[in-house]
Amino acid sequence: MAAGTTLQKAIDLVTRATEEDRNKNYAEALRLYEHAVEYFLHAIKYEAQGDKAKDSIRSKCLQYLDRAEKLKEHLKKGKKKLVKESDAGSKEDKDKKSDSDDEDGDDPEKKKLQSKLEGAIIIEKPQIKWSDVAGLESAKEALKEAVILPIKFPHLFTGKRIPWKGILLFGPPGTGKSYLAKAVATEANNSTFFSISSSDLMSKWLGESEKLVKNLFELARQHKPSIIFIDEIDSLCSARTDNENDSVRRIKTEFLVQMQGVGNDNDGILVLGATNIPWVLDSAIRRRFEKRIYIPLPEQHARLVMFKLHLGNTTHVLTESDLKELSNRTDGYSGADIQIVVRDALMEPVRKVQSATHFKRVSGPSPVDKDTICNDLLTPCSPGDPGAMEMTWMEVPSDKLYEPPVTMADMQKSLSRTKPTVNEDDLKKLQKFTEDFGQEG
Helix, strand or coil, rough: CCCCHHHHHHHHHHHHHHHHHCCCCCHHHHHHHHHHHHHHHHHHHHHCCCCCHHHHHHHHHHHHHHHHHHHHHHHHHHHHHHHHHHCCCHHHHHHHHHHHHHHHHHCHHHHHHHHHHHHECCCCCCCCHHCCCCCHHHHHHHHHHHHHHHCCCCCHHHCCCCCCCEEEEECCCCCCCCHHHHHHHHHCCCCCEEEHHHHHHHHCCHHHHHHHHHHHHHHHCCCCCCCEECCCCCCCCCCCCCCCCCHHHHHHHHHHHHHHCCCCCCCCCCEEEECCCHHHHHHHHHCCCCEEECCCCCHHHHHHHHHHHHHHHCCCCCCHHHHHHHHCEEEEEEHHHHHHHHHHHCHHHHHHHHHCCCCEEEEEEEEEEEECCEEEEEEEEECCCCCCCCCHHHCCCCCCCCCCCCCCHHHHHHHHHEEEEHHHHHHHHHHHHHHCCCECC
């Protein structure tokens, strides 16, 4: 996909659509109008600043949608007319038309399958930087080696030195495998990022699933440099057995051929897989993932960084020693577990406000404008506090509530309620797989 903002891409598509419309290529114009509107909606959501800009884009969208509806009606009428003519006996003309279509080489089935897969292309970037990923230095270096460096310094990767074509990220759930993939999508600006799940490639029609796999790789070759990210890859590429469904076996075979088969040029394409249960993968698939990186549970230092990242700019009174104590007490917790601990603790001030029977007046920054200091803000307190007034949160004006800070007691309460989700048995299996086939991340 061409570099540039989503809004600029939408404007370019609309310009092309109006040209096709003027040249009476109505089918192509309709496709471009619809595509442009999708980009405009992304722009409204992620790029447009201020209500005025958003309203302006919305009004334009309505115009283009209105024109697209008219073109759709016109094309439907044209098709009905064609059927009537064929009823009258113009079958010969129809045959000639189909022959000319074949000569043009436009395969409508191929276009239909590729349009299904275009929804897997990530248009808006997730905005996650390498610095947002705590720890996992080895995994980050391997991904930079495979994705960023070949784009920035192509002359480094010539001759026998070629970038990695397949990287498998495996480890316990909640350790940041999908999060790393989001960071790759953000950092690899010039690459097209395909985020694939099993539902994108599975079809009820016989033979269509393998064609979708083939078209996915063809689409990636057209848009290269490309990254194909397959989350929970074990659902697609588990070990082949004698009694498995024939259609499932064909999908796996097509996958193997496309990843590393005769006549398939995969230069500029990286296949990135993530799984929690790597031991169920087929051995041939495992071989095609040249780098197999274990994403372990976070270490003490990484857990400390995670607590800071998840607290963000929320008002709190936690000291560095408090955070170190929390990171020491969360040994065995995954990154997702730590996020839940912090989110639960962040809700404690809300619960205090909800259950409070008395409030007192304090000074502090206004909830509406942080630069303005107010002397009449209200915060929850105990009935015995000096200046305590009996009232509930319903009686507090919305712009006069002073947010109680998150305390160490809130964190400890949350920690006592939240247990780690990774068990010892799974960790032993992952360690064994790493010893046999992987490398530490």
